[in-house]
Amino acid sequence: MGGVHSVNGPREGERIRVASIDNHPVVRDGIELSLMRRAPDMELVASVDDVEQLLALDVAVDVVLLDLYLASGTSSAPSIPTLMATGARVLVYTTQEKPVPLRDAVAYGACGVLLKSDPPETLVGAIRGAADGEFCCSGPLAHALVTDPTLAAQLSPRQVEILRALDEGLTYRQVAAMHGVTKDASSVKTHLSRIREKFRALGLEPGNTHHLAWLAQQQGHLD
Structure with a gap:
């Protein structure tokens, strides 16, 4: 064999x-x-x-x-x-x-x-x-x-998927619908709020969604 x-x-x-x-x-x-x-x-x-x-x-x-x-x-x-x-x-x-x-x-x-x-x-x-x-x-x-746990935010697979979709140009409602949650954008905003807190815990201050995606890219989440 x-x-x-x-x-x-x-x-x-x-x-x-x-x-x-x-x-x-x-x-x-x-x-x-x-x-x-x-x-x-x-x-x-x-x-x-x-x-x-x-x-x-x-x-x-x-x-x-x-x-x-x-x-x-x-x-x-x-x-x-x-x-x-x-x-x-x-x-x-x-x-x-x-x-x-x-x-x-x-x-x-x-x-x-x-x-x-x-x-x-x-x-x-x-x-x-x-x-x-x-x-x-x-x-x-x-x-x-x-x-070293302080070098990268610990993002869940769902959070990474949401960031990738938003970075590709989808709207909050489209992302919510894609995940079968609801057409209400509030669930996506909640995820983004939690992601921001994870980056802030590392001493970073994320700006808009594109900046948030850029930070995730720099750490390798979106590779």
Whole structure:
């Protein structure tokens, strides 16, 4: 039976089997070069540009380096449980520095976050840590983005949907009707009031609805 597979990580004395998923060939080449130069205890067993390609391979993988945004432009975080089901650990390897997408990736099961701006030594060390079952962040910034509750408003899925719809130009009544609540705009205004309070709790002062949506965009809620 084909497909990615791994059993409890590398065995004693064996090299760590690494796969990279990134739609930028130059990034994949850089990963390969870094491992060749700095990690004799590692083997790059797959280098592909999407999750499906990796899953189709008959190869054992201990650690997957996963770019958070591939060619589709949507987050690859929902694919993390599928990759984990093969027995591999998943490290997010990204340029993304907004807290919400990174926290979502960790919530889906990622064992850490690496920023592509980090030095190769950090990458190699994080892969070793992931293979040993550690949670790895590339530095104080990435760790704060994942763990600090004061960096992003905690919006519910419904609140995010409402902000996205209003930002796309729908009226309050249209948004209310879309959610099957009522044609009365009061329910939408109530949601917006609660969203504003969440941003104010972070020391931010949201203005009109478009400014509110912009704040949510900056934190990664509307990506």
